[in-house]
Amino acid sequence: MTVYQPKNPQVIFGGSSSSEQPSGTVDAPAAATYTGAAAYNPTVLQPPPVPSNPTVPTQFPVQLWSGGMANLSMPLPGTFYGFSIEMSISNHVLGKNSTFISVPFLNLMANIQERVGGVHVRIGGNTQESAEFVESLPNNSIIAKDYAAVTGTTNTPPLQYTAELLYMMSNISSLANVHWYLGIPFFNTTPFDLSIMHEAQPILGDRLLGLQAGNEPDLYNAHGHRPEGYNQWNYFGEIGDLINQVGNDTEVTQRNNLFIVPSISLQWNPQDVWDTNIGQAYSADLFALSVEHYPTDNCAAQFNTGQPIRDPQATFPQFLDHTSALSNVGTFLSGTAYAQSVGKPFLMFETNTASCGGFAGISDSYGAALWALDWGLTMAASNFSGALLHVGGANAFYNPFTPPPTNQSTFRQWTVGPVYYSALVMAEILGPSNASQVVDLGMNSGNIYTPGYVVYENGNPTKVVLFNFVTDPSGNTDYTASISIGGGQTGQPNASPSSVKVKYLAADSVSAKYNFTWAGQVSLVSLMHYEHDN
Template sequence: MTAKWVVFGVCAHVVGALASVTVYHQLHQQPLSLTTTANAASYTGAAAYDPTVLEPPPPPHPPINRQFGIQLGNGGTPGASIPQNGAFFGFSIEMSVVDQVLGKNSTLLQVPFLNLLSNLARRAGGVRIRVGGNTQETAVLVDSTQSGRVLEKDINGVSNPTQTPPLDYTRDLIYMMGNISQLVSVDWFLGIPFNDTDHFRLAVAEVGQQVLGPRLIGLQVGNEPDLYARHGHRPSEYGPFDYVGEFGELVTAMEGDEHVVNQRLLIGPNIATGDWTPEMVWNTGFVDTFSSNLAYLAVEHYPTDNCFAQFGIGTPEDPQELFPNFLNHNAGRAIVDPYRNSTVFAQEKGKRLMMFETNTASCGGFPGISDSFGAALWALDYGMQMAHSNFSGALFHVGGQNVFYNPFTPPPTNQSTFRQWTIGPVYYAALVMAEALGPSNAAQVHDLEANGGNEFTPAYTIYENGNPVRVLLFNYITDSSGVNDIIVNIALGAAAPGQVRIKRLAASSVSQKGSFLWAGQTFGSNFESDGRLQGVETIETVSCDQANGVCSVRVPAPGAALVFLSDNALSEIERGSVVTYPTTAQTRTHNTVTIDPAVLATSNGHSAMNQKGKNLGSTSKGSVSGSADMRRRYGGVFWVSVVVAGMVGPLTMGVAMVVGL
């Protein structure tokens, strides 16, 4: 929803596409000279909106094979994954930013967040979200905070290289999660603080189970315990056996807590594969010892880090040099490779292994990489590779304004009444993967190692009940000339349909920022989204050569194409419409009137309120009111911000109206 906002005074700006600023000058005033936008090198704003654009890598030389075939068959195929949940691609939200992302409290929820979740739930059948991260380790559940908010941070008590603040939070935070699940099919993970194993704080498990019930599907025990010693949270000799011992102490504590009803929700070991490997933990007998308590096995991992730029630790990295490393099929495979033994181990033990926290780079990601179209291709390929390799889910991390990699970012609090959300490339990847897997929870993923295993043109087949239903094709190359577009001949033999349907993930370059297209629709650029796709959905129809059993699909450079091999495969995803949510409350009740710019042009200046016959009044609360004349002019209706999630709608004389979506 596009809204016009006015700042009364010397200037007013029109917020929508954020493409221009209209300035009204007082009579006889000499306009100031214009200032051009600062370049990315001197940008000092929030990382989430960093303007850095990198150079895409040139097309490979020698050129790749640009036309190739893939052979599919009914009855399944060796190498396909275990059946995967449609909600495989979920999110890990840092606990310290929950009141920015989910809502202010249990009664004031963020509408764009609900809409973003609804997009996924309609396609995948549900969404899985973890609330936790570093800040869960020191979080304390309190009856109330001094500010009355659902959480408070102790900025003076920061710890860790990433400057993690201790948190106090109230049970209303968990009620807020529960209310979201009343509206959208969301399952939750929480974390038990593990900083004081002599006095476990089990309140999060108690209240979580009481409030969320079956929507609470896991409790994390320790966040990256293999880094505890390095970060000064345990003695230097702390190792896997020590973690397993503390895990056992927690189980004993939970057995003695009558309020922790379900003791089978625990998740471990959650290592970052930094100072330990998963095998080091498995070799302790951890899984056998606590099998009845473990809902999931889990690891966390980022392929690299940007900690030097953010916190002055580690090794400096140049995003431009790193960019090509994310733009090929080997990138996702390299992250998954260290865990292939563990996915086999998990299946042998009857457990599910999750990637519990991940993204482009720890310490917030990189400018120009984490927020580029290349990151959308990378995250989608990486997610599909994890599914193919028998992970049972992956949670991509969400931080605050100071990170580059967010799947979605609410506007800064002091701008939330006139700016909307920013949707990052990782969310687009989540949307595409939700459609690729679908809601059946029977999808099996197979990496086809297409085009002779070429790293720039990977392809996956998605099977249901042994039959291919969808194919996902990639092209990592940037080339606007069309020379590096690829043509994939999908061979289905006698099962070839008369036609296939195609949705495309598209941008002009892997370095493009914002305004990506999924099936012709977009969430726009920075500050432009209310969580709903904008534009007309475009689903292409391509005729097949049934005589030869082949369907040929073009994939532009760069981009991805999701091919639906039957009408049923598409209708499974397109069933019904996405449920969207109205704004039904306001968080600001004065100085929010919008007005036609032509009227504003004559109303600026201190004396405008007293111009003869105008009675325009003051914009300050409690000052001279011009409302009587405004009611006469506009028939008693003011367009006022009704903000829950930055949505804007009509308010008639102080009565909150539901915005029809």
């Protein structure tokens, strides 16, 4: 529930809105025999049973105070939730070139811009690590991939790109106020290839937020990109080498507050990295500290790693209560504290439901929308400064949005995924003030199925966010939360408003794949779900 109403709930570039959606019912044989791209997989799982031992309490108070509450987060930007787009698919998502930009992508960004003033988007990921700038490519392409030289668990191809990619990003910024993160290729460090700095700084200007220095360096050794024994101190030294090289490069126009480090994925203990004091040692050169995290993975099923394959139906309940968010954020609390001590933002630079593309029936369900919103609010309450939801292309289940296959783009349309709703709702929750502070209420005696949060702005509670993770067709698990500001035993005057505005992010079931509604709207933009022929 929120009590914030944007003045214009929807922005449309070059189209009209539509509320049509396909049915969310798919028979089991059709799902079992499906052989198409992951992004259009029709699998629908069964929601978990209604909790019965104990049952979920359905009547409880929520007490707020005027002037603030204990454990409020730091003030947070409205742009908290942004997107991470794999560099190799950026020409499918953003557009073909600087004069042919994807209108659906603009719509999606504009929806969030309208609520908070802008959007933060990263172009990078594994494919940035060996990306090479070239003056031109055949057929006026802006990106080329070498599939004969793939590396890593996810079969990452080396890339070549041209300046047209950056000009396209600049034009998108002028239309939807998108600010960008890019990355320095980090597989080769002798010397570093700084071409992306040379090209991006004059083209993007202040729309370039920062440059990632290494993507998951704690996996470099396992993937054959560093020798045995490579650790956080070796990485610390490489950052020093990078800074020294940049300092001697006359083509670099901006050197301060630029790099994002260490972007580890928990193969190294985060505290061991903070113990290098990397944030203090390189403070003048760093834009932010960062990590990357997925709560689980589906690599065995997606890439035949030989590890046990996780059953999506058995895994689904792990995403459907507050335990997931709390257990995942705990690892990073020392990091958010360290970032505050050195005066730097702390970013979740890449996240989603599960690495290696997510799970069919989980990552593309309403349950994923609830999970991502709860995860985002938990990070916000824990003093993260922002988080980026990853977009992985047609072979991923978890995409916030997916363009149609290139050879069908003239007659197929885009898919809007569940976690895009999470980002949109998060934008409304935090709003454009950049003064919102969040606290986890631990309400309903800490019941894991009914978490809740309150948002304060300038000492005043402005929004309350209430979750119900339970699918119960009987309605017996619907609950009533009685919210009060002051009054009672608080020692403060009663400041409860006489009425509030309520918005619901709703679906028929946590397993639903379509027909989500936000504030009664079925369609966010003039986009239709892409229906695959298989």
